[in-house]
Amino acid sequence: xxxxxxxxxxxxxxxxxxxxxxxxxxxxxxxxxxSRRLSARWRRHLERYGRRSxxxxxxxxxxxxxxxxxxxxxxGGVPGSDLALLQHQLLDEHDIDFGILLALHGxxxxxxxxxxxxxxxxxxxxxxxxxxDRDDRLRASLCVPHDQPALAVAEIxxxxxxxxxxxxxxxxxxxEPLGARKYxxxxxxxxxxxxxxxxxxxxxxxxxxxxxxxxxxxxxxGYGTIxxxxxxxxxxEGALAxxxxxxxxxxxxxxxxxxxxxWRLDEAWSLLHDETPLLERPPSEYISxxxxxDTQPIEEPDDPAHFMDIIQQADLTDRLMxxxxxxxxDFDSPTQTLPRGVPKELREKIFAGTACDLYGLPRTRxxx
Amino acid sequence: xxxxxxxxxxxxxxxxxxxxxxxxxxxxxxxxxxSRRLSARWRRHLERYGRRSxxxxxxxxxxxxxxxxxxxxxxGGVPGSDLALLQHQLLDEHDIDFGILLALHGxxxxxxxxxxxxxxxxxxxxxxxxxxDRDDRLRASLCVPHDQPALAVAEIxxxxxxxxxxxxxxxxxxxEPLGARKYxxxxxxxxxxxxxxxxxxxxxxxxxxxxxxxxxxxxxxGYGTIxxxxxxxxxxEGALAxxxxxxxxxxxxxxxxxxxxxWRLDEAWSLLHDETPLLERPPSEYISxxxxxDTQPIEEPDDPAHFMDIIQQADLTDRLMxxxxxxxxDFDSPTQTLPRGVPKELREKIFAGTACDLYGLPRTRxxx
Numbered sequence: 001x002x003x004x005x006x007x008x009x010x011x012x013x014x015x016x017x018x019x020x021x022x023x024x025x026x027x028x029x030x031x032x033x034x035s036r037r038l039s040a041r042w043r044r045h046l047e048r049y050g051r052r053s054x055x056x057x058x059x060x061x062x063x064x065x066x067x068x069x070x071x072x073x074x075x076g077g078v079p080g081s082d083l084a085l086l087q088h089q090l091l092d093e094h095d096i097d098f099g100i101l102l103a104l105h106g107x108x109x110x111x112x113x114x115x116x117x118x119x120x121x122x123x124x125x126x127x128x129x130x131x132x133d134r135d136d137r138l139r140a141s142l143c144v145p146h147d148q149p150a151l152a153v154a155e156i157x158x159x160x161x162x163x164x165x166x167x168x169x170x171x172x173x174x175x176e177p178l179g180a181r182k183y184x185x186x187x188x189x190x191x192x193x194x195x196x197x198x199x200x201x202x203x204x205x206x207x208x209x210x211x212x213x214x215x216x217x218x219x220x221x222g223y224g225t226i227x228x229x230x231x232x233x234x235x236x237e238g239a240l241a242x243x244x245x246x247x248x249x250x251x252x253x254x255x256x257x258x259x260x261x262x263w264r265l266d267e268a269w270s271l272l273h274d275e276t277p278l279l280e281r282p283p284s285e286y287i288s289x290x291x292x293x294d295t296q297p298i299e300e301p302d303d304p305a306h307f308m309d310i311i312q313q314a315d316l317t318d319r320l321m322x323x324x325x326x327x328x329x330d331f332d333s334p335t336q337t338l339p340r341g342v343p344k345e346l347r348e349k350i351f352a353g354t355a356c357d358l359y360g361l362p363r364t365r366x367x368x
Numbered sequence: 369x370x371x372x373x374x375x376x377x378x379x380x381x382x383x384x385x386x387x388x389x390x391x392x393x394x395x396x397x398x399x400x401x402x403s404r405r406l407s408a409r410w411r412r413h414l415e416r417y418g419r420r421s422x423x424x425x426x427x428x429x430x431x432x433x434x435x436x437x438x439x440x441x442x443x444g445g446v447p448g449s450d451l452a453l454l455q456h457q458l459l460d461e462h463d464i465d466f467g468i469l470l471a472l473h474g475x476x477x478x479x480x481x482x483x484x485x486x487x488x489x490x491x492x493x494x495x496x497x498x499x500x501d502r503d504d505r506l507r508a509s510l511c512v513p514h515d516q517p518a519l520a521v522a523e524i525x526x527x528x529x530x531x532x533x534x535x536x537x538x539x540x541x542x543x544e545p546l547g548a549r550k551y552x553x554x555x556x557x558x559x560x561x562x563x564x565x566x567x568x569x570x571x572x573x574x575x576x577x578x579x580x581x582x583x584x585x586x587x588x589x590g591y592g593t594i595x596x597x598x599x600x601x602x603x604x605e606g607a608l609a610x611x612x613x614x615x616x617x618x619x620x621x622x623x624x625x626x627x628x629x630x631w632r633l634d635e636a637w638s639l640l641h642d643e644t645p646l647l648e649r650p651p652s653e654y655i656s657x658x659x660x661x662d663t664q665p666i667e668e669p670d671d672p673a674h675f676m677d678i679i680q681q682a683d684l685t686d687r688l689m690x691x692x693x694x695x696x697x698d699f700d701s702p703t704q705t706l707p708r709g710v711p712k713e714l715r716e717k718i719f720a721g722t723a724c725d726l727y728g729l730p731r732t733r734x735x736x
Contacts, residue, residue, distance in 0.1 A: 177579045179586075211545045215644050218547075218604030220636040221651075224628065225600065228593045236586030256628035259674070260592065263667035264622060268588040271698065276583050283589075299631035301681065306627070309677050313669065330639065 015364040018097040019348070020334060021355035023294050024200075024251050024323035025090065025099045028080035029126050034105070037122035042115045051111050072327035079327035083134055090326045091137055094334055097352065098361050099138055101131060102169055102200055102251065106143035110175070116145035120155055124165075132164045136366075139359065141169040141198050149182060153189045160193040166359040167196040167249060172223075178230045179237025191245035196292070196358060199230055201252035220330075223297070227253030228261055231291065235265060238278030240286040247358065249292045255320060256299035259313035262287060288315045292358055294323035295350065296332045304339035317346060321355045383732040386465040387716070388702060389723040391662050392568075392619050392691030393458065393467045396448035397494050402473070405490035410483045419479050440695035447695035451502055458694045459505055462702055465720065466729050467506055469499060470537055470568055470619065474511030478543070484513035488523055492533075500532045504734075507727065509537040509566050517550060521557045528561040534727040535564040535617060540591075546598045547605025559613035564660070564726060567598055569620035588698075591665070595621030596629055599659065603633060606646030608654040615726065617660045623688060624667035627681035630655060656683045660726055662691040663718065664700045672707035685714060689723045 035043055072089065074082035091099055106120035120143040127140040142165040144152035159165050168190040176182055178199070190197050201223040213219055227250050234240055234248065265283035273279060279286075293316065301307050311317055324332050338347060356363055403411055440457065442450035459467055474488035488511040495508040510533040512520035527533050536558040544550055546567070558565050569591040581587055595618050602608055602616065633651035641647060647654075661684065669675050679685055692700050706715060724731055 175579075177581060179581075180579070211543075211548070213545060213547075213601060213604060215604050215640075217633075217636050217640045217644050217647075218600055220640065221604065221629070221632045222597065222600055224632050225593060225596045228596070229590065232586055232590055232593060233581060236581060236583050236589065254628065254632060256631060257625055259669075260622065260624035260628065260667050260678075261589070263624060263669050264589045264592050264665075265585075266670075267665065267668045268585050272583075272585045272588065276585050279585075297632075297635065299628050300635045301627075301631050302634075303681075306677075306681050309674075309681070310628075313671075313674050313677070 014367060016097075016367045018356060018361065018363050018365055019352050020094065020096050021322065021352045021359075021361065022090070022094075022096045022099040022324045022326070023249070023321045023355055024296055025086070025101050025326050026080050026328065027086070027101050027103050027127070027131060028078050029103065029105055029123060029130075030077065030081055033126055033130075034119070034122055037125060038118050042118050045112070045115060067329050069327050069329055069331055083131060086326070087135060090324065091135070094324075097137060097365055098355070098359075100166060100355075100359070101127060101138060101140040102198065103127060103141070103143055104169075104200065104202070106145065106169070110147065113145065113148040113151060116148055117151040117155065120145050120152075121158075124155065124159060128162070128164075139164050139166045139361075141165070141167050142195070143169050144186065146170050146183070146186065147175045149185045152186045156186070156189040156193065156195070160195070163360075165195070166361075167198045170197050170199050172199050172201050172226050172230045172253065177233035177237070179233035179235070179239045181237070184239060184243065187239055187243050187246045191243050191247070194245075194360075196247035196249050198249040198251050199227070199253070201227065220297075223252055224254035224257050224299070228257055231258075231287070232261065232265070235279075235283045235286055236276065238276060240290050241278045241280065244290075247290055247292065249294065249321070249358070251294040251323065252296060252325060253293075254297060254299050255293035255295070255314065255316060256301075256310045258287065258291075258293070258316070259310055262314065284315070288319075292319050292321060292354070294321050295337050296323040296325040297330060298332075298337065300339065304341045307339045308341065311346070318349060318354055318357075320350050321358070322351045382735060384465075384735045386724060386729065386731050386733055387720050388462065388464050389690060389720045389727075389729065390458070390462075390464045390467040390692045390694070391617070391689045391723055392664055393454070393469050393694050394448050394696060395454070395469050395471050395495070395499060396446050397471065397473055397491060397498075398445065398449055401494055401498075402487070402490055405493060406486055410486050413480075413483060435697050437695050437697055437699055451499060454694070455503060458692065459503070462692075465505060465733055466723070466727075468534060468723075468727070469495060469506060469508040470566065471495060471509070471511055472537075472568065472570065474513065474537070478515065481513065481516040481519060484516055485519040485523065488513050488520075489526075492523065492527060496530070496532075500530075507532055507534045507729070509533070509535045510563070511537050512554065514538050514551070514554065515543045517553045520554045524554070524557040524561065524563070528563070531728075533563070534729075535566045538565050538567050540567050540569050540594050540598045540621065545601035545605070547601035547603070547607045549605070552607060552611065555607055555611050555614045559611050559615070562613075562728075564615035564617050566617040566619050567595070567621070569595065588665075591620055592622035592625050592667070596625055599626075599655070600629065600633070603647075603651045603654055604644065606644060608658050609646045609648065612658075615658055615660065617662065617689070617726070619662040619691065620664060620693060621661075622665060622667050623661035623663070623682065623684060624669075624678045626655065626659075626661065626684070627678055630682065652683070656687075660687050660689060660722070662689050663705050664691040664693040665698055666700075666705065668707065672709045675707045676709065679714070686717060686722055686725075688718050689726070690719045
């Protein structure tokens with residue numbers, strides 16, 4: 001659907017129905033931007049010592065172009081750093097009504113607590129000034145120093161009144177398993193403000209479990225496996241049960257695996273529930289009620305009918321949300337994301353309806 | 369089916385059709401048995417220093433009775449240590465035609481290389497004398513010091529002529545990812561002797577990936593996730609492609625997850641195959657041809673029809689084999705393993721046919 005099509009009838013020119021929400025867009029802050037937003041103390045620290053962990057794009061193998069779409073490099077910048085190019089290539093090109101930004105700079109790395117706090121505050125300031133204030137189609141994920149819960153909660157409290165921050169960002173692996181009691185204050189603060197927690201693939205420790213792979217292929221196919229470890233921990237440690245308003249959005253980790261995981265968890269719980277009194281109901285019920293999934297990179301069965309099987313088996317009808325992963329190389333265009341045979345009503349939910357409900361986005365917007 | 373039923377016709381008394389093979393039975397060697405089979409040098413070492421890693425049953429949380437069936441404790445021993453009780457409770461009780469032993473003592477722990485070699489040799493000697501020589505229904509998995517490939521290969525060469533060792537045992541996590549080139553000599557030696565490699569849940573490092581969980585529930589539900597990491601590594605590093613005669617048996621890791629993993633791998637490979645020239649075909653083809661799965665603990669969908677969906681989606685028709693996991697607490701009886709609605713032909717394959725084909729077991733045996 002092009003924007004033109006919605007403008008043919010004069011009455012509809014003022015507003016259009018929201019039909020496409022992109023739930024995973026990665027903006028990139030250039031080092032000079034970071035530096036000028038830090039206090040002198042931590043700017044000096046970075047100049048002298050650098051960061052304890054290199055940025056994710058330096059440590060992970062990448063297929064090409066630092067893992068970016070070849071056409072996404074603005075002149076003199078890096079992909080995701082230029083609003084005009086992102087508007088042109090993504091929002092306008094695909095007529096995206098709302099796009100949710102996930103800046104990955106803050107969650108990666110294990111630097112001193114106050115530096116992590118300043119870095120995340122700087123990223124959030126930059127998200128407001130360079131993106132949210134300049135295009136009303138954009139929303140953002142709040143970056144927090146996730147391994148310093150007190151500082152993370154302070155950042156949530158500082159920003160929660162800005163409704164353009166629609167969720168809190170968390171990496172798929174951290175210093176401790178994601179369900180650990182340590183992180184509950186962050187989840188509680190997010191839930192108290194009605195903010196889902198988006199768990200994004202990655203985190204510096206993601207591969208310590210098996211050692212590092214030789215090929216990017218393994219890392220890429222492993223995103224869905226790392227995400228299963230994260231969700232299993234969040235369920236079994238009781239975080240979902242203890243914080244019923246906590247909502248999780250699993251981004252860039254696939255979704256088809258959720259069916260088998262639900263069965264494993266329910267079967268084990270049926271035998272072991274005396275061990276975990278926090279879990280009063282079968283684990284799959286918490287997943288059905290409190291967990292959403294982004295489509296990119298959704299598993300693609302050979303047989304399109306299997307896609308609908310999975311929707312049913314994993315109870316995903318109201319839980320799957322479209323995402324492009326722009327500007328990364330494995331960008332999903334809305335025309336290619338879903339297989340044949342997905343009913344119209346479900347397509348509409350995946351492309352916009354479910355995200356509008358979860359994030360409280362309006363169902364119509366200015367036709368622009 | 370009771371043994372009596374097959375004996376009603378006199379002509380059939382001499383032999384009966386093989387209808388039930390149990391692919392995962394855990395015998396346990398008592399410490400005194402281990403000690404007397406070690407050389408004086410390593411016996412002294414164990415007395416003075418113990419083992420570097422405690423045995424798996426000491427380090428893992430367990431639901432009760434050290435994770436054993438409450439009725440499986442022989443007088444003065446531990447579950448799995450007594451042939452007569454195992455014959456009574458398992459082989460005779462369920463009329464099992466063949467049972468495959470997996471002794472987990474050897475693969476766990478990181479002690480000095482020569483001690484690991486002696487320990488595994490002792491376990492294999494004990495398997496022959498205490499089990500294989502005393503019941504012709506039993507077969508065994510060859511224990512090897514998996515993180516010392518040269519010593520592991522020597523043990524394979526020493527035992528390969530004894531056809532009662534039907535596979536080589538490997539833990540689901542080791543010092544390096546399971547696909548690492550380091551382990552290929554073991555896989556090559558197994559393949560050269562026509563022995564599948566059985567990857568069993570566990571291994572001392574299984575949870576370093578996310579840190580240790582608080583509850584056994586998470587560990588139990590995580591078996592299937594750890595197994596996905598192992599299989600992903602074996603596929604992506606090219607071990608299956610480079611060693612086409614290598615056959616893997618994934619034990620105690622479930623199977624339903626294989627559908628989503630196949631889709632993830634094939635999708636990533638379609639975009640990245642120039643990175644991994646060893647993988648000439650979509651990864652799922654290597655899995656279909658070279659990977660088998662044990663049923664215990666098979667995922668149990670709420671809707672039995674979903675079980676058949678998964679068989680089809682993951683191409684498991686000829687790849688799934690029955691297992692009880694005796695004497696562990698989550699023992700699966702043959703009457704409870706499969707949901708309603710599994711066709712007779714498929715049931716026969718799962719309960720006996722596929723294992724007979726893979727392990728070269730006879731299709732009939734003495735009615736005894």
